[in-house]
Amino acid sequence: MAEATFLRARRSDLEGLPVEVAPRLLGAMLTTVVDGDTVTVRLTEVEAYHGQGTGLVPDPGSHARSGETARNATMWGEPGHLYVYLSHGIHSCVNVVCAPAGVAGGVLLRAGEVVVGTDAASRRRPATRGARDLARGPGRLGAAVGLRHPRHDGIDAITGGELAGAVARLDLRTDPLGDAAIATGPRVGVAGVAGTNDFPWRFWIDGDPTVSAFRWGRGALSAATSPR
Numbered sequence: 001m002a003e004a005t006f007l008r009a010r011r012s013d014l015e016g017l018p019v020e021v022a023p024r025l026l027g028a029m030l031t032t033v034v035d036g037d038t039v040t041v042r043l044t045e046v047e048a049y050h051g052q053g054t055g056l057v058p059d060p061g062s063h064a065r066s067g068e069t070a071r072n073a074t075m076w077g078e079p080g081h082l083y084v085y086l087s088h089g090i091h092s093c094v095n096v097v098c099a100p101a102g103v104a105g106g107v108l109l110r111a112g113e114v115v116v117g118t119d120a121a122s123r124r125r126p127a128t129r130g131a132r133d134l135a136r137g138p139g140r141l142g143a144a145v146g147l148r149h150p151r152h153d154g155i156d157a158i159t160g161g162e163l164a165g166a167v168a169r170l171d172l173r174t175d176p177l178g179d180a181a182i183a184t185g186p187r188v189g190v191a192g193v194a195g196t197n198d199f200p201w202r203f204w205i206d207g208d209p210t211v212s213a214f215r216w217g218r219g220a221l222s223a224a225t226s227p228r
Contacts, residue, residue, distance in 0.1 A: 006171040011158055013172060014079035017055050018048035018098040018105040023182050023203045025096060025107055027173045030157070031116070034146030034166040039117030041135050041145055043109055045204040045211045047187045049095070051075055051104020061187060061194025064104035075104040080158035082168060084142070086149040091139030094147055096157065096170065110188065110202070111136050113210045114144055121145075137212045181206060186224070188214055195220030 006029055014021055023046075031040040050057075051064030051072070059065055063072040063085065074083040075097055083095040083106045095106035112135040114121045121134045121144035128134050135141040142148075147155065147166060155163040157170040183206040186196050193199075195217035204211045216224075 005174045007174055009080060009158060009170040009172050011078060011080050014096065014098045015100050016098065018050055018107050019055070019201050021096075021098040022046045022048040022107045022201065023184075024172065024176050025109075026182060026203060026205050027177050029115070029171040030094075030109065030112070030145060031169045031171070032145040032147060032166060037117060037120035037146065039121050039145050040115050041109075041112035041141060042115050043112045044208045045109075045111035045202070047108040047110055047203070048098075048201040049106050049108060051099075054099060054103050054105050059194065059199065060192060061190040061199065062104070064106075068104070072104065074154045075106050077101055077154070078156075078158075080156060080170065082147065082152070082155050082157055084147050084149045084153040084155070087139060092142040092147060092149040092152075093138040094142050094145065108138055109141050110138050111204070111210050111212045112141055113208075132209050136210050177205065185214070186220070187217075188212065189217045190220060191217040192219045193223045196224035198224075 025046050028043050049062040050059040052067045064075045068076050078101045081097045087093050094109045097106050099105035114134045124143045135144040151164040155168050157168040160167050160169050184200050184203050187202045
């Protein structure tokens with residue numbers, strides 16, 4: 001089997017709706033240089049989120065579902081910037097902004113394999129057991145690549161411009177993974193109907209060991225099984 005080749009992502013590659021762009025990110029490489037340490041993660045699991053007025057179906061699970069705020073402003077900007085937000089008050093999670101500027105959307109980077117910079121990622125994740133778990137989950141991935149909220153929210157992975165001592169770069173596969181290699185299902189831990197099969201907007205590389213475990217969000221299981 002030929003080794004995958006990559007090209008630096010362009011804004012035009014990310015201008016589609018997040019649910020369309022998300023599968024294209026599987027197998028892509030996110031590289032960061034933070035305080036002199038380089039880490040590259042091969043992306044293995046992602047989730048799409050739309051904002052208010054994005055696409056044909058309102059997304060009640062999105063941070064931008066009610067419009068633009070100070071917290072989600074990056075989601076409304078140019079594609080290719082990284083929306084870095086704080087989860088549960090402690091975890092910095094990383095999203096690739098998608099859709100044209102002025103249309104909110106992002107793809108959460110849920111999991112990946114650290115392929116460069118394992119030592120640096122391990123220092124940032126000292127409690128992690130084994131290389132498989134270094135970026136297995138969105139909080140772990142954010143920690144492994146060293147991007148922190150709010151310092152690095154809005155960093156540009158297209159131009160590679162420096163922000164608060166960090167640079168980021170996104171490289172896409174020249175031969176995107178085919179449908180046979182990609183699994184899809186409800187998003188992890190998202191409450192209510194937004195976490196059900198009505199929104200099968202989680203995509204992952206089928207069988208990859210770095211993919212995170214699934215869990216239902218609050219009220220999602222009952223929403224999934226109740227007639228509407």
